[in-house]
Amino acid sequence: MYQAALKVENLTIAYHKKPVVEDVSFEVPEGNLIGIIGPNGAGKSTLIKGILELIPKLSGEVTISGSSYKLMRKSIGYVPQRESVDWDFPTNALDVVMMGRYGHLGWLKRPGKAERHKAMECLDKVGMVEYANRQISQLSGGQQQRIFLARALAQEADIYFMDEPFVGVDAATEKAIIQLLMELKEKGKTVLVVHHDLSTVKEYFDWTMLLNKKVMKIGPTKEVFIPEYLQETYGGRLAILSDAQSGLLLK
């Protein structure tokens, strides 16, 4: 039987009175790399936080591989926006990555050799091994972003939510990270990525979700990522793109 990796039904989230994400329903199949695209303030971060229950929702159901979100916590990985923490915290890169193992450790148990080993492995995957003992405020923005990614990898999840993992990351690193995400996908994991750079959407993502308060479109990228739907999502603000540019963009 087909089972969606993630199924969201009638999700509505509001900070104050007006909903920021309204009556959103969609399904995501397993083993895909999915780009979440939409203008600033479209509610992309809010949608992810709502799904992860980091902020209260007004209504809606979220199921992960057919079970309720609460039961599946250990199989969820999360990369928050980098600005969400104070990086001048007395800890080093390795320590932050080890936090990815805390959910599996449970209460009272302390991280030990196994966790350290796993964390080093994940640091290696993002090319940050030589920074393992560096205090985290002494890392560049892109390096901090990679630490967060390594922490999510350490979670060994089945479904990943990443909020703008490429912000402040150089082109070479971005390619390396996308390679990593593709490997995850090959292993049957599902990865949802909030992404702003329209020029790489076709190259990176199997599926695309266009979001602006509600889900405008979701599906295989070649069906969804077309000028008409994009204009609709960005409220005509993409008009500045000339035909030649958008032709290039959407090729």
Add this chain to the structure above:
Amino acid sequence: MNLLDIINDPNTRWILLGTMFLGLSSGVIGSFAYLRKQSLLGDTLAHAALPGICVAFILTGVKSTSFFLIGAALAGLVAVFLISVLTRYSKIKQDAALGIVLSSFFGFGIVLLTQIQQSEYGNQSGLDTFLFGQTASMVMSDVYMMMTVSFILIFTCTVFFKEFKLLSFDPGFAKGIGLPVVFLDYFIMMLIVAAVVIGIQAVGVVLMASLLITPAVSARYWTERLHIMVILSGIFGMLSGVSGTLISTSVNNLPTGPLIVLSATVWFFFSMLFAPKRGVLSTVWRRLSTKKKYSLEQDKRKGSHPL
């Protein structure tokens, strides 16, 4: 009295033990409060204890430390509750909510205190010592209680170290992996209330927050590892508690609170100036030596390639 007499006095030795443990546990729990940017929370919970003490006196009519401390603890819990209601259900930001609770509780406490002191047995109530602390009034059972509570505080911070660390660094991620963030939030506030309760006798409500925060700030200068910072902060707190008590006992029973806090401040200045890496002197030194090295290299380069 000279220092030797003081240390040889068994009563003072007990009191020293008490303030030592008090400083240690305040330093430990204070580290987490500081890293979670809740310095003002400690101040609020400390000031909130005053009306609790006064109400306890009015209700019971006796001068009993245990009743006072129960009153202080209850007032602290009410304050915790009010702060969370204000921040959760109104648009008031946390610092504003803390400010409101701090000033209203303390104001109310001062009104009650003045009332009590103007009443017939007010002068003997000794309630005013709770403003700035007075170790001279402490008895053996007080010290036992301080030690017990301190032990529980330190034990709890050790057992939940991993959780407290994640909660302080990245509460969003903590929530994501299923930690009961709201519960832990309350839990840490309770621990701070506990530290305040054992501290108000020696340090007083006005300055108790400094004993929570100043050692943590000092400790942060010396290390980039959380567990070392927590231990150092405990040690700084302990040293401050001991030296403050010693000075207060030797110099004609000055209020202990200000002396303990001044000692903590001395450690703070020492750390700020002399800590390696983060300290002011080492930063200046590093900048100067880099500059010098660079200009030397420049000179050499110019020397080998004369224009």
